[in-house]
Amino acid sequence: MRFSVTILGCNSALPTSERNPTAQVLNVSERFFLVDCGEGTQMQLRKNKIRFTRISHVFISHLHGDHCFGLPGLLSTLGLLGRTADLHIYGPSDTEKVFGPILAFFCRDMKYKVCFHSVDTDKSELVYEDKRVEVFSIPLTHRIPACGYLFREKEAERHIIRESLDFYNIPVKWIPLIKKGLDYVSEDGTVIPNSVLTKPSAKARSYAFCSDTKYSEAIIPVIKDVDLLYHEATFLSDNEGLADMTFHSTARQAAEIAKKAGVKKLILGHYSTRYKNTDLFRKEAAEVFQESYLAEDGMTFDIPNSGRDSEF
Amino acid sequence: MRFSVTILGCNSALPTSERNPTAQVLNVSERFFLVDCGEGTQMQLRKNKIRFTRISHVFISHLHGDHCFGLPGLLSTLGLLGRTADLHIYGPSDTEKVFGPILAFFCRDMKYKVCFHSVDTDKSELVYEDKRVEVFSIPLTHRIPACGYLFREKEAERHIIRESLDFYNIPVKWIPLIKKGLDYVSEDGTVIPNSVLTKPSAKARSYAFCSDTKYSEAIIPVIKDVDLLYHEATFLSDNEGLADMTFHSTARQAAEIAKKAGVKKLILGHYSTRYKNTDLFRKEAAEVFQESYLAEDGMTFDIPNSGRDSEF
Numbered sequence: 001m002r003f004s005v006t007i008l009g010c011n012s013a014l015p016t017s018e019r020n021p022t023a024q025v026l027n028v029s030e031r032f033f034l035v036d037c038g039e040g041t042q043m044q045l046r047k048n049k050i051r052f053t054r055i056s057h058v059f060i061s062h063l064h065g066d067h068c069f070g071l072p073g074l075l076s077t078l079g080l081l082g083r084t085a086d087l088h089i090y091g092p093s094d095t096e097k098v099f100g101p102i103l104a105f106f107c108r109d110m111k112y113k114v115c116f117h118s119v120d121t122d123k124s125e126l127v128y129e130d131k132r133v134e135v136f137s138i139p140l141t142h143r144i145p146a147c148g149y150l151f152r153e154k155e156a157e158r159h160i161i162r163e164s165l166d167f168y169n170i171p172v173k174w175i176p177l178i179k180k181g182l183d184y185v186s187e188d189g190t191v192i193p194n195s196v197l198t199k200p201s202a203k204a205r206s207y208a209f210c211s212d213t214k215y216s217e218a219i220i221p222v223i224k225d226v227d228l229l230y231h232e233a234t235f236l237s238d239n240e241g242l243a244d245m246t247f248h249s250t251a252r253q254a255a256e257i258a259k260k261a262g263v264k265k266l267i268l269g270h271y272s273t274r275y276k277n278t279d280l281f282r283k284e285a286a287e288v289f290q291e292s293y294l295a296e297d298g299m300t301f302d303i304p305n306s307g308r309d310s311e312f
Numbered sequence: 313m314r315f316s317v318t319i320l321g322c323n324s325a326l327p328t329s330e331r332n333p334t335a336q337v338l339n340v341s342e343r344f345f346l347v348d349c350g351e352g353t354q355m356q357l358r359k360n361k362i363r364f365t366r367i368s369h370v371f372i373s374h375l376h377g378d379h380c381f382g383l384p385g386l387l388s389t390l391g392l393l394g395r396t397a398d399l400h401i402y403g404p405s406d407t408e409k410v411f412g413p414i415l416a417f418f419c420r421d422m423k424y425k426v427c428f429h430s431v432d433t434d435k436s437e438l439v440y441e442d443k444r445v446e447v448f449s450i451p452l453t454h455r456i457p458a459c460g461y462l463f464r465e466k467e468a469e470r471h472i473i474r475e476s477l478d479f480y481n482i483p484v485k486w487i488p489l490i491k492k493g494l495d496y497v498s499e500d501g502t503v504i505p506n507s508v509l510t511k512p513s514a515k516a517r518s519y520a521f522c523s524d525t526k527y528s529e530a531i532i533p534v535i536k537d538v539d540l541l542y543h544e545a546t547f548l549s550d551n552e553g554l555a556d557m558t559f560h561s562t563a564r565q566a567a568e569i570a571k572k573a574g575v576k577k578l579i580l581g582h583y584s585t586r587y588k589n590t591d592l593f594r595k596e597a598a599e600v601f602q603e604s605y606l607a608e609d610g611m612t613f614d615i616p617n618s619g620r621d622s623e624f
């Protein structure tokens with residue numbers, strides 16, 4: 001089962017001819033969660049052959065245009081494609097105030113409903129869950145209310161070992177309990193330990209998206225030990241003062257957060273257009289945190305099902 | 313001096329991975345007039361290396377998202393680039409009502425002024441002029457108020473023949489009058505005909521943009537004899553009924569307008585994504601009007617200075 005992030009856009013406010021403004025999709029077993037929706041997101045979804053019908057949840061980090069100006073076009077297109085299923089948009093409290101009137105004007109005849117969910121950007125809380133995944137907000141420190149999002153797979157049930165169940169003649173009605181980790185107790189009181197009957201499921205995977213934000217250790221407890229962290233790196237350390245002033249981060253600061261939070265891998269993005277050579281971002285981060293990678297539009301970062309220690 | 317149209321986007325409402333929604337720039341001597349501004353226009357401007365600072369006038373045909381959703385991103389980017397010069401936006405009366413609040417929310421700190429100009433979409437009128445060019449609206453027939461735009465170079469002054477002026481000892485103060493076409497009359501009453509002293513200037517060039525619209529012969533008097541006509545062709549004749557119902561045109565209808573208006577060349581665009589082979593549009597149009605061409609993103613159509621009969 002897939003758990004992967006595709007970068008649709010990774011530039012900062014000024015898009016270039018190669019890099020779009022911020023947008024990503026998280027693929028959880030072929031259901032797609034859109035994270036931010038900069039201008040051009042719908043074209044990027046097409047380029048990356050992501051089926052629009054598989055998107056039902058959009059998470060907006062903050063209301064700067066480079067993170068949300070793709071919403072009206074995407075919502076219109078979903079309407080033209082004949083969508084009828086509800087679409088849920090999570091974002092700071094003004095999200096509906098800003099985009100509601102645009103929808104009312106441009107998308108009058110749409111056959112589907114857009115449900116806005118206001119996210120409190122001041123604390124981490126569960127904003128969405130289904131049977132596979134939970135999504136928590138991550139309070140960020142930016143010039144306007146902003147939050148990241150933590151996607152965490154739910155712990156799956158243990159895998160039964162068919163041969164052991166047959167060997168011990170386990171009744172079928174016991175299987176759901178054994179999957180949950182219970183030992184089997186037969187009618188004569190014999191106990192078969194769960195570890196004989198099941199194998200552990202794959203570890204639950206997790207992804208944290210943190211953009212835009214200045215360096216803030218307050219997020220560390222929320223993103224602790226995630227498999228994959230996207231942390232903005234608008235500047236290099238040569239512009240640390242500017243990063244601070246504009247409430248952005250440097251590559252080194254992103255790496256420090258990754259290291260302190262004990263994450264497995266770090267993706268950098270949201271590069272300022274002032275830098276022509278983005279490899280400098282990777283180098284600067286890798287000095288602090290070895291497992292640092294650069295986001296590029298169209299790139300997919302996979303977290304394999306086998307667990308947290310696998311390569312992607 | 314350049315007079316050319318670059319296609320930034322030429323698809324209909326649903327953009328594809330190769331074709332962006334509608335936007336074009338008309339280059340009049342390195343001043344750029346933006347016509348429509350679909351999502352992704354700012355990225356297309358960058359790809360086509362068009363300098364943002366050279367754009368001061370934007371003409372919006374109608375308020376369907378695929379013709380204007382690129383405005384917020386472009387306006388934000390102009391602000392981030394430090395623009396201070398006014399930007400003028402021409403469009404149907406609701407344009408300011410729709411985009412004003414978005415600007416107010418997202419572009420609070422911009423150092424330049426956006427001036428909205430309401431265009432009456434029911435009649436053709438002069439909406440803009442400067443020393444080189446006049447822009448007229450073209451009433452179109454669509455589901456909502458819509459107009460095209462006719463760009464017409466002003467007639468340039470006649471070119472003086474330096475040798476003739478020297479030969480006849482024409483005083484310098486007479487030159488402006490001679491450029492305007494007057495004969496020279498010397499103090500002793502001798503008349504030197506203007507045709508001996510000047511050559512005609514290059515013919516004034518013209519471009520008409522007509523999208524979106526159903527077939528309407530009412531536009532013919534407005535676009536009569538233009539050098540270059542862009543006319544939408546959303547469908548082929550196999551879907552003429554659908555074209556009529558949705559207030560769009562077929563390639564054949566676009567060609568009929570071109571023929572009846574006596575234009576020199578026709579560009580087709582705004583193709584429905586249902587057609588995979590756009591060459592069918594050219595073929596269908598060429599049966600009626602030989603000089604029919606297909607718009608593609610990134611293509612530039614030049615009208616040379618030498619006049620209306622030159623190739624591009």
